[in-house]
Amino acid sequence: MYQYNHGNELLELTKKYNLPISQIVILEENERTGMPTEEIFKKMEENLLVMRESIEKGLNEDIVSVSGLSRGDAKKLYERVTIGNTLSGETIAKAVASALAVTEVNASMGKIVAAPTAGSSGVIPGALVTIGRKFGKSNSEMTKALFTASGIGVIIAKNATLAGAEGGCQAEVGSASAMAAAALVELIGGTAEECFNAASFAIMNLLGLVCDPVAGLVEVPCEKRNAIGTTNAIICADLALAGMESIIPFDEVVDAMYRVGRSIPCALRETAEGGLAKTPTGIKLKDKIFGK
């Protein structure tokens, strides 16, 4: 009854039942698994709580990653936010600091929620918690928005990929950014169409982004790409809420992302055989970390 494979199907369901994306996604989960909706909601709320904890930890503690490649960047930026000294403004800078916080907690063997992957785990919490706080949204409202994000993620997983090894960074941070953008739109009270427009913009803006992690670790350039994915999500939500429509429909954008992913050479799909990973400095760092 609530099953959907494509964006247009999910959109139809929201119209048919006059419900937001988040509710259809919850009902579909309930229909497929038999898990009661309250339990499904509670489980998602746990994800939100872990996201919030990882933000707090990363913003306030001096974190050093296992490899030593990244240390304390979130805290540095957050300090500039606190004294009101940012070029991008309080909201964007806070969202970016929060996203960096999660990725740094991840790189230091801390607890995070894969969203949709560990490498892109900063985008959704950074964007959602920051905007949620700014507009005084409750945990319950933010949890609902996480279902909206999941619905978008499910469609991408079914029709394209969420794995950097298959689709490059566009499939990880790009997907996370699309999921976050749709979540923000529903959180602020936008329509289902606007959610899909925001998600389409987010993927289009990051189309072609390669996956080239230095030393094969989820740190450089992954953490800063989470920063850009977060910013992109907020901007794309604003575009959609202003009434801009995606000329290319969401399902076609997802399909394009998949085709682009397949045509990215293997060296730029998480193998650490190309891009930044193969710069002289990238190679030197790899040898240093792994003691070759």
Next chain:
Amino acid sequence: MRNYSVFDILGPIMIGPSSSHTAGAARIGKIAKKIVDGKIISVEFILYESFAHTYKGHGTDKALLAGILGLEPDDERLPNSFEIAKSMGVDFSFIESDQEAPHPNTVRMIIKNDKGEINNIVGCSIGGGNVVLKEINGISVELTGEYETLITNHIDKPGIIASVTKVLANNQINIAYMRVYRHSKGDNAIMIIESDQSIPEQAKLEIQNIQGINKAIIINTI
């Protein structure tokens, strides 16, 4: 088209940095621990391919050991597993192999228990925190831990499978997947049954008492 749960997309909750090299590694260790009887006294981890090349930066070693100690993939003590193992008196070592493996993220675990028994288990981390055990004591298997799983070690002879499935049927347990493996005809065999319902302890005991069954263990969904 494969179905995805919303929690496949947002989740798992895990200790970073990598779902395959950290969370998956911890899950492999955790399943292996359940297969071993009694107290584990030592583990030798032989790492292959990507696991061998990048385990230090991903904390794969700490995660594998944490799993063997029974820690969950989201347990914040995971980075301290070396210290915890030492305090529990569990010896451990890591060996980098240059041989090929069934999957880029593969580990062989040689686990000794306090009864002097040795278990030799091969596991692969296949992405997104999902894992598959490929070998248990020389017998090729496919074990994912995604379902409630019953594993029996039995003698390859007629009637054993029927007796086991009868116990499950009597307990209203539906079998989702089932596979049987053996060394050779009439020799040691392994049966892996993945079920939709949880298997009660009493059903496990009944199965264990079937003649020809050497051992039955249950691995809860992880």
